[in-house]
Amino acid sequence: MFDTLSDKLESVFKKLRGQGVMTEDNIKDALREVRLALLEADVNFRVVKEFVEKVREKAVGTEVLHSLSPGQQVIRIVHDELVALMGGAGNNELDLAAKPPVALMLVGLQGAGKTTTCGKLGNWLRKQKRRPLLVPADVYRPAAIEQLKTVGRQLNIEVFDSNPGQNPVDIAAGALRFAELNGYDTVLLDTAGRHQIDDFLMGELERIKAATSPREILFVADAMTGQEAVTVAGGFHERLGLTGVILSKLDGDAKGGAALSIKAVTGTPVKFVGLGEKLDALEPFHPDRLVSRLLGMGDVLTLVEKAHAAIDEKQAERLHQKLKKNQFDLEDFLEQMQQIKKLGSLESIMGMIPGMGKMMKEMKGAQPSEKEMKRIEAIIRSMTPAERADHGIINGSRRLRIAKGSGTTVQEINLLLKRFTEAQKMMKQFQKMGPKGLLKGMGGLPGLGGLGGKLGGGMFPFGR
Structure with a gap:
């Protein structure tokens, strides 16, 4: 953005x-x-x-x-x-310090992404060892209730049962009673939106606020709408007293003015940002980290946090032991590709490393795309377990079969195997590191500097 x-x-x-x-x-x-x-x-x-x-x-x-x-x-x-x-440091955390169940109220205009954000926030809270309950209180938008129920099923998070014939205030109050009786400590209220602010909508939201006493009232703003999002946030704040803002679609191609203006104009801090369509693509907002990335200084702290959440400790230890015995194979390589994908897109990862964001821009078209990464993955998945364990057995006929199975060419198979052999040699220098240091040193994908790059016609800066 x-x-x-x-x-x-x-x-x-x-x-x-x-x-x-x-x-x-x-x-x-x-x-x-x-x-x-x-x-x-x-x-x-x-x-x-x-x-x-x-x-x-x-x-x-x-x-x-x-x-x-x-x-x-x-x-x-x-x-x-x-x-x-953008709010400084230390004032963007959710206030959950109250006797459970704690109500969090999500408000905003229609189309801002409230329902999806409700699910994302529930998923984030669960990772913080909370037990959230999602509450569909939008009875006006067609299929809004079913949408939240679908999101809840995808995340395996409980969704309060409501229907379009109910009063939203009754739904919210009933959800709080249900949460108290069933051990849910956080209640996320997905309220109705409009295409613009009107008295009917605001009156209903004020009644929901009175009935539930929410600890947080979070305005969900579409970052793509720019200054309009800031203006609307001011209107909601005047009537409801917002405690925070969640900026959705911050990964889009808008200019970013909303993110930079909203705290100064409304006095309300941005607490979370949505960075993609996936239901885990919601992050706490850290102004200092965003500014560092904005000024080309990287964001190592966020990268480390992402890596800590994504890296499987047992898998890393197992990999370390295999490397010590010089047994790193294509199956392990495939596992590492899966690990790095959990961190996000290659572009976003590189943008967090000081100096790399600018380098990626200058090398646009030189680094492998997500499509090319998938091609490498398809090649390895087209191999048998025995071939992944010992690529030395892959002869001419096997290469032809793998090429047909992966939709690639024998030449690409040859390049992959050649670069993987080089990667195996490179891995020896990391054998003395512990599991965490090992993955840091390898940049997540050992040797992809040759693999992805050569298959894609360029180079990839990890591990080189």
């Missing part, structure tokens, strides 16, 4: 880093470019004006102008002010 803004800010900062001496004039010129970049990213005009003024005041101080690296000082100020603009 932030690619264009990131590119423009990086261009400004490149000039700043090259300044041996900083004056008020070149700071003024740099901030003019920052201002234009933010406005083009659809950030609220008033927010941009105040932001640039705060940066200017701090940047023209004696301490900055006379420092050894004034350009870096200005960049640090911009970084810190962007973090503050």
Whole structure:
């Protein structure tokens, strides 16, 4: 989403880093470019004006102008002010400190993704050792109740039984009683939306709030709508008193102005962001991490957290033992591909590594796509267990069979086997590492630097 803004800010900062001496004039010129970049990213005009003024005041101080690296000082100020603009650190956690069941109310306009987000949030809460109950309280939109029930079945999370003929306030109150009697500690209320704010909708939401006393009222905003999402959030906040915002579709191609403006305009912090269609694609919002990625500094903390959640400890230990005995085979390679896929798209992973995001942009078309990764996976899955365990037995006839089974060519099979042999040799240098260090050192996919790249016509930076 932030690619264009990131590119423009990086261009400004490149000039700043090259300044041996900083004056008020070149700071003024740099901030003019920052201002234009933010406005083009659809950030609220008033927010941009105040932001640039705060940066200017701090940047023209004696301490900055006379420092050894004034350009870096200005960049640090911009970084810190962007973090503050989006809410700073430490105030974006859910407030669940109440006697269970704790009610969380999701509100927003129709089409913002409330129902899917309700399921995603339930899934996230379950990972935090909570026992959530999903409550379909939207009786107006066709199939809204069935949609949440479907999401609940996919996640194996309980969904309160309701029907379109019921009163939404009664549904919400009944769900709280049901949760208390059945041991659910968190109740997620999926409320109705409209195409625009109206008194009937707000009146109903106010009655649900009065009946359930929600600990959190979370506004679900479609990040693709830009400043309109900020305006609507202000309307909901005025009537309901929002406690937080969830930005859905942050992985889209919108300019990103909503993410940068919404806290400053409404005073309500962004608590979660939706980063994809999958039901696990919801993450707590960390302004400092987003700004680091925005300014090309990476986001190692999020990458480590993702890896910790995705890596199977027992599987990693088993792999470590096989490597010590020089027994790493194609079956293990396939397992590692599955592990890395759990972390997200290759592009998003590389964007979290300092410097790699820019490199990926410069090498666009050189790194393997998700499609090419699937091709490698198809080749390995077309092999028999014996062939995966010992690729040395794969002769000409077997290669022909594997090529037909995977929809590839014998030449691609040859390349895969050649690169895998190289990868096996590379693995020896990691044999002394523990399981966690092993996976870090391999970058998740040992030797894919040759495999994916050669099959795809380019290179892949992991493990090289």
